[in-house]
Amino acid sequence: MNHTIFLLARRDIKRTLSWRTFVIWIVLAAITVFFFFTSNGHHELVAANHVEFMAVFLPQIIFGAWAVMSVYFDLVSADREHNVLDCILCSGVTKGQVFSAKLITMAVNSLLLSFVYLTPITVIIGLLSDLGVALTVAKYLLPLWGYIMVFASMGIMISVLARSSKAAIIWSMASGLVLMPRFFEMLASGIGNALNLSEEVIDKISLISPGIMMETLSKPQDTESWMIAITGFTSAVILMLSIAYFTFKSQDEYNYGE
Numbered sequence: 217m218n219h220t221i222f223l224l225a226r227r228d229i230k231r232t233l234s235w236r237t238f239v240i241w242i243v244l245a246a247i248t249v250f251f252f253f254t255s256n257g258h259h260e261l262v263a264a265n266h267v268e269f270m271a272v273f274l275p276q277i278i279f280g281a282w283a284v285m286s287v288y289f290d291l292v293s294a295d296r297e298h299n300v301l302d303c304i305l306c307s308g309v310t311k312g313q314v315f316s317a318k319l320i321t322m323a324v325n326s327l328l329l330s331f332v333y334l335t336p337i338t339v340i341i342g343l344l345s346d347l348g349v350a351l352t353v354a355k356y357l358l359p360l361w362g363y364i365m366v367f368a369s370m371g372i373m374i375s376v377l378a379r380s381s382k383a384a385i386i387w388s389m390a391s392g393l394v395l396m397p398r399f400f401e402m403l404a405s406g407i408g409n410a411l412n413l414s415e416e417v418i419d420k421i422s423l424i425s426p427g428i429m430m431e432t433l434s435k436p437q438d439t440e441s442w443m444i445a446i447t448g449f450t451s452a453v454i455l456m457l458s459i460a461y462f463t464f465k466s467q468d469e470y471n472y473g474e
Contacts, residue, residue, distance in 0.1 A: 220309055224317030225324075232287050232325055241329055244283050245336045247275040252337060261345055267352055272337055276360070281367050281392030287325060288371025289388040290381040291318055292464065297381060301469055311465050318372060319457070326364040330357055362449045367392075369456040376460045376467070 252258055257271025276283075295301040304314060334353060342350030370391060378384035 221313050221316045221320070224304070224309070224314060225320040228291065228317055228321040229324055232291065232321060233328070237287050237329075238332070240283050240286055241332045244275055244279060245333050247279075248272065248333070248337050249340055251275055252340065258344075261341065261349070265345060265349055267341060267349065269356075272334075272353060272356060273360075276333065276363075280363070281395055282389060284326075284329070284364050284367035285371040285374070285388035285392060287329070288322065288368050289375055289384040291321070291372055292375040293379055293381045293384050296379060296469065305469055315461050315464055322365065322368045322372060326368050327361055329364055330360045334360065362446075366449060366452050366456075369453045369460070373456040373460040373463075376464045379467075 251274050252271050255271055255274070257268055260266050260268050260271065270277075292301070295304070301314070305311070334357060338350050338353045341353060371388060374384050374387045374391070375381075378387050
């Protein structure tokens with residue numbers, strides 16, 4: 217059983233870590249370096265030997281949702297459309313094993329993409345300052361991994377629910393837009409004002425946006441907000457993967473691609 221899951225996960229990792237994926241994430245990392253030099257990030261580093269959160273993650277917050285879901289939106293649907301899933305299930309592999317392989321793929325890829333994104337800016341900061349300052353960027357690795365895991369879970373859920381890759385990519389683009397921090401803050405503020413909610417409640421609602429949660433996770437000194445963010449990340453991943461799993465188990469598969 218474990219060997220079967222390993223083989224399926226290895227196949228999925230090789231398929232998802234395509235040239236398209238690496239090009240998208242290398243370009244995103246390059247945009248981060250460009251933004252760092254053209255924004256206040258470089259000035260803060262030179263003047264105060266300090267690295268601002270937004271100087272490192274502004275491109276990720278703008279484009280990250282789409283970059284993540286471009287890897288996962290067809291993780292299940294593509295196998296359906298090409299009848300690969302039919303062949304796998306007909307060989308005696310269970311849906312639980314197939315889904316377990318997808319989870320391993322998600323965890324491994326998300327960690328790898330975190331390194332791909334952070335490595336160039338960390339090297340640049342190390343060259344401009346010193347190793348100690350560059351290593352402060354490492355504190356963002358786990359928050360970034362969690363951020364990517366949320367959108368990866370959403371991508372897998374969409375891939376299961378939408379069934380077709382064409383529908384999944386549309387759903388993914390729309391979801392990424394709605395959860396963009398600035399847009400979501402405006403949405404939360406509008407809803408809060410309409411319902412006469414306090415600013416404190418509106419701020420907590422805004423934490424639903426993964427980008428805002430990631431920034432909060434990088435500040436463990438704010439214990440209350442940090443606990444809300446970690447709970448939100450964990451709950452979001454568990455909820456979306458649970459929806460994906462139970463939906464996947466109940467769906468019919470054979471000859472779907474035809």
